[in-house]
Amino acid sequence: MKIAVVGTGYVGLVTGTCFAETGNQVTCVDIDERKVEKLNNRIIPIYEPGLDVLFHRNVEEGRLKFTTNLTDGIKGAEVIFLALPTPPGEDGSADLKYILGVANDLGPILEQYAVIVDKSTVPVGTAEKVHDCIVKNAKVDFDVVSNPEFLREGVAVEDFMKPDRVVIGTKSDKAKAVMNRLYAPLVRQGNPVIFMDERSAEMTKYAANAFLATKITFMNEIANLCEKVGANVDDIRKGIGTDSRIGKRFLFAGIGYGGSCFPKDVQALARTAQDYDYDFKVLQSVMDVNYAQKKRLLPMIKNHFGGDLAGKTIAVWGLAFKPYTDDIREAPALDNIRDLLAAGAKVTAYDPEAMDNVRQILGNQVTFAHTSYAALDDADALVIMTEWPMFRTPEFEKMNLLLKNKVIFDGRNVYELDQMRELGYTYYSIGREVVMSSVEQQA
Ligand SMILES: NC(=O)C1=CN([C@@H]2O[C@H](COP(=O)(O)OP(=O)(O)OC[C@H]3O[C@@H](n4cnc5c(N)ncnc54)[C@H](O)[C@@H]3O)[C@@H](O)[C@H]2O)C=CC1
């Protein structure tokens, strides 16, 4: 099948590459000339494990192409994916200017029947708006389908190639048949394609993200309470996660959720509720709690150092909003580093993938280390913001020699409490007792 993907950001690139891998002829369109030039020179602009192998194979074998020209890109395409940004507008609602802008452009240039697919996360009613924009100038028949994407960054290829489910919102039998054919290779394992109407598909995406954000936030509140009552949130997680009605995943407490989607999608759903005069109380609490949670570590750090961080050097491990990505959008690490700097601390940071992106924002306010260990040199404490696997089993003997004090503030509960006790660290984490080294106890 010939398909086009408009918008070659995170989702567009993964969608295009994966559909090329299943044998389709794919053209990706993007207005960013530098990005398209990079892609044509076989440079992948994002870090996503496993994408490179598929990308290079499909480019080399001629199934995956890139252009800045929309008319050329959609020529002959049976399916046209819109994988465009939907950032928060001033009032928190999803800004549809990219989607509707391209929809307006599509009408006059469609040459034969095509299924136009909203892949972006868009509010209820967008498929109708996209239809209205296209139909004004269209000379041929077309359908607009809502097909939200559920992939996670860092495991995007696996999520796309082996989806738990594929949600397709359309009332058109013709569009259903096309989408069924396109997705057939991906749903062979028996994971369902779920058909519904467009509005329900649009709502499903927001409900999924808002539910997951709520699940994390609930655990963060349990963690905060655990600290007060003297319980261990990791034990609670195991204790409730084994109940199949609750499930084990997305129960990890920490310094809050970040990323390009949970924060903006929770906000956009809250805005939709407001637009329909519905007071969605849970969502407001989720946003408030997450805002506060991102700042949980700073008071602990300040308190530990007697209230003053002036002249202290703080080593930071992890900058990306989660492991296996270089994405720093809404990353808790950024907020925390800004707060540490404002409190007078010097910050030396290390992240295996995200340092270049942070450098573009914070420049020389932060010292970037070549290795995780180099970041520790003469630091007064270590703060862990992202749970990259390399931080889980470091060489503690090496760390002991580099750090000025054996003090760790762990925003992702990477280490066991007993391990920290045995190693003689003072160890603060989320939702668990504080481990005090004997040095601190005597002080
Ligand atoms: N990043 C993620 O993990 C996921 C994102 N989503 C949703 O997918 C949508 C896209 O997200 P990302 O890929 O992260 O966005 P992104 O910001 O990484 O990429 C969007 C791309 O669209 C291009 N673009 C903008 N205007 C254009 C136009 N007129 N014509 C052609 N290209 C244009 C931009 O240059 C950019 O390359 C959003 O609605 C997001 O909520 C959904 C699931 C996962």
Ligand SMILES: O=C(O)[C@H]1O[C@H](OP(=O)(O)OP(=O)(O)OC[C@H]2O[C@@H](n3ccc(=O)[nH]c3=O)[C@H](O)[C@@H]2O)[C@H](O)[C@@H](O)[C@@H]1O
């Ligand atoms: O709409 C989207 O863009 C995507 O948003 C999330 O994916 P993503 O943002 O890539 O990352 P997640 O793995 O969901 O993590 C989001 C944030 O929650 C945090 N998190 C996650 C899980 C957990 O147990 N605890 C926790 O604090 C992570 O550290 C991270 O900051 C969803 O998981 C995807 O299904 C969805 O497609």
